[in-house]
Amino acid sequence: MSVSASRRRVRAFRLAAFVAAVVVVAGVRAADEPISPLPAVERLDPRRVELGRRLFLDKRLSSDRSVACASCHLPRHGGADTRAFSIGAGGVRHVVNTPSVLNARFNFRQQWAGGAATLEELVGHVVKSPRVFATDWPPLLERLSEDKRLVRAFGDAYADGLSARTVVDALATYQRTLVTPSRFDRYLRGEAGAISADELRGYQRFKDYGCVGCHQGVNVGGNMFQRFGVMGDYFKARAAAGQPLTDADRGRYNVTKNDEDLHVFKVPSLRNVARTAPYFHDASAQTLEQAVSVMLRYQVGRDAPAADKALIVRFLQTLDGEVSR
Incomplete structure (x- = not known):
């Protein structure tokens, strides 16, 4: 074998080893992410x-x-x-x-x-x-x-x-069979190309702005209660806009009759969220973009540039999936 051919083989080997290492590292990072991939569904009768x-x-x-x-x-x-x-x-x-x-x-x-x-x-x-x-x-x-x-x-x-x-x-x-694996699950399992660069940036913004404080785990939510309006009085603002409060706005209080549970709701899952407009218990947000803005204002206490909101929406769209059979 010529020296040049030998060097090409060495370079190819090193490149393959580097790619393999990146995949392994990506898999390790995925295991440490705040969002977990959906598990396989057990066989049911x-x-x-x-x-x-x-x-x-x-x-x-x-x-x-x-x-x-x-x-x-x-x-x-x-x-x-x-x-x-x-x-x-x-x-x-x-x-x-x-x-x-x-x-x-x-x-x-x-x-x-x-x-x-x-x-x-x-x-x-x-x-x-x-x-x-x-x-x-x-x-x-x-x-x-x-x-x-x-x-x-x-x-x-x-x-x-x-x-x-x-x-x-x-x-x-x-x-229990209505489980919808998504492209983002594939990404979490180590398939780096399952989502685009913009969608990955959107996921990073989703984490940077603190959205994962409530929307994490297997269901990207659905695993805790939270007050609607942690960083601002959502219901006061809604009343000021001429939308009267209803019994449904009491949230978990209607179940427990505990004053601490007033305006507290189960954090919804964000899986397939791009398909489920309108949003919130009161259906007050007509688009996903509006829902993101409301969440940033009243749950996180921050605003964000339009470009960041658009990236977050791009990420949320990766959570769409079809029922696996």
Whole structure:
């Protein structure tokens, strides 16, 4: 082998070693990031998943057979509603903006005020809620039992067949499959090219401005309660703008009746956030850009140049994903 060829091989080897080292270092950095990649979904009983999927689409869950879970949790809209406030049975308008059902399994509690500890408990709440299905278990089970194929399917999947417990379990089991891996998860797992340079700069701004103080972990949020207006009185400003306060603005206080919980809400997950406008419990932000500005002002206590806000939005768009099957 010639000297020049040997040198080329040495240079190529060194370059390959350098690239490998960068990948390893990037992986180590990813492991130390405040946001964690979504874990793999465990295999769940496919019969129960399918029953839950069927029920999720079934309008018989509502007292007047007018709405299903899927009426307000739209997959193409990030698992949320296109409307500011969803419409339940009997045409009743909800008082808070519908949160996403996607990746809800990773929330430490469910609903804006944390009124449900688990997905199972959440199903029980919405069945009886006058703003959602406005029914109760005896009439609901009577309606479902008229469907003999459904009854047989429940008998195949559960030893005790169709019951309140098994309906709850099926719906919760299906919702646990609604996990949406994103490009940003691939980046966190060491695939540096999964996001662009601008998106990476946006992530750095997201950290620099302190957004990760509340939006971190597996679900980029969903793991704590926080007051809406840590660094400024959001509700006073809203009232001054002619928007009267409602009972829903009390937040977690409605659950605990503890004065310290007034205006406290569960920090929402930001996964698929680019698809779920309008934003906040009161649907007051119509665009993601507006939501970022409000958060910077009232939660962080800072403003930011338009270029930085645009970069943060670019980063948030990397959190979009599709349900993996």
